[in-house]
Amino acid sequence: MIVIFGSINMDLVARVQRIARPGETVLSRRADSFFGGKGANQAVAAARVSHGGPLRVAMVGAIGNDPFGKACLKNLEENGVDVGAIRMTDEPTGCAFITVDETGENAITVASGANMALRAADLPKNLLTAATVLVLQMEVSIADSLEVAARARRAGVKVVWNFAPVPAVKERSAVAELLAVTDVLVVNEHEALAIADMVGEPSGDDYLKAGSAISQSFGPTCIVTAGSRGAYAITPDSARTHATARPITPVDTTGAGDTFVGVLANGLAEGLEIGRAMERACAAASLSCLTAGAQAGMPERKSLEQHLTQA
Template structure:
């Protein structure tokens, strides 16, 4: 089983010619709503890739007692995610406000709401005991995520932690504590550089050097996603694996990183070696960019397999 501990949001998306600079107002013809939240996105991505395969996907999270919360729960269930560990709270369901420019790039502001009411106890031991992979992100309380990761490690569960957004810690010791309970760290280029800076080993603008620093110094396999350049896995011994990305004309890149994480979790849970799991994850992320919305384009298992077979 794959278990996701993380955030659930409703995304409100406006399309613009270009993303506003600080202090600037830009106009959009309309705003659309989509299901989102990094945790929910990764759960849906994993569930769709898993559907028809041997893996089940469950999620621990929190939503509000409001229409957004009801809709988010229904969407997760319809996507094949076990929602038994999602708690309904008095806080409003989380919302993300997203602008997408004409090239497909995006800027995101998140109102956390119920996500900050999520506790480690919301993931029961009986569910964690069934997991082979636990997936975490950085949109719920860090202390609770850290406790869940430590519980998973003690239970022999592989911990995949997506440090997005970059943890709001300043001390090397605090970052080291997070990395110590991480088996596979997934970051993009900017997150890799930021983490290297936090631990006091600046790498300039070389994100692969940053990934090497993180992996060598703290022990996890560090996967750096690099958009159209694919993804790189860096082992503690310095070994590297590169998975390429398929060329596409993106419609919306929102959720591509989450699709990668969900696809990666599925591959690892099914016992694929990391290079093969990354290849599948890159292909899933590419397919997700062809449709507007974080979850709308996340591929089903049969579509992904067909895409890979045609490469």
């Protein structure tokens, strides 16, 4: 099974000609609402590609007792995600404010709300088995995420940690503690460089050197996603595996990284070797960019398999 411990948000999206600079106002014709939150996005991505397969996907998160929270809960259920471990709180449901420019690039501000009320105790013990893949991100309490990861490792669970968004934590010991309980670390180029700098392994602008240093020093397999260049997995012995990205003209890149993580978790839970799991994840991430919104373009299992066969 796949367990996602993380954030649940409502995304408010405005399309602009270009993303505003500090102090600047830009106009958009309208704002649209979409379901989001890195945790919820990854749960939906995993559930869609797991549909028709043997795996169950469960979400552990927190929402507010408000219309956004109720809508988010319903959306997860409709996508086949087990929502039994989602807790309703007095805090407002998390909300993300997203601007997307005409090239498909985005800028995001997140109001965490109920996400910061999520606690390690909210994860039921029966969800942690040797057959579980646990997925974490950086949009909920780091301390509670660390506690969950440590519990999972003791139970023989594979821990996948998406180091996004990069937190304000600068102490090497805190980052080292996170990496020590991680089996597979997923980062983009900028996040790889940020972690390397945090742990005293500055790598200039060489994200593969950064990924290699992280993996060698702390032990996890480090997967660096690099947009149109695909993704690279680097193991502690410096072995590299590359998965290519499908050429596309993006409509909206919001949620592409989360699609990659959710589909990767599915592949690992199904026992695929890392290269094959990354290939599927790259293809799914590319497909997700063809539709506006973080979750709208996430592919179902059948469409992903057809796309891979055609490619």
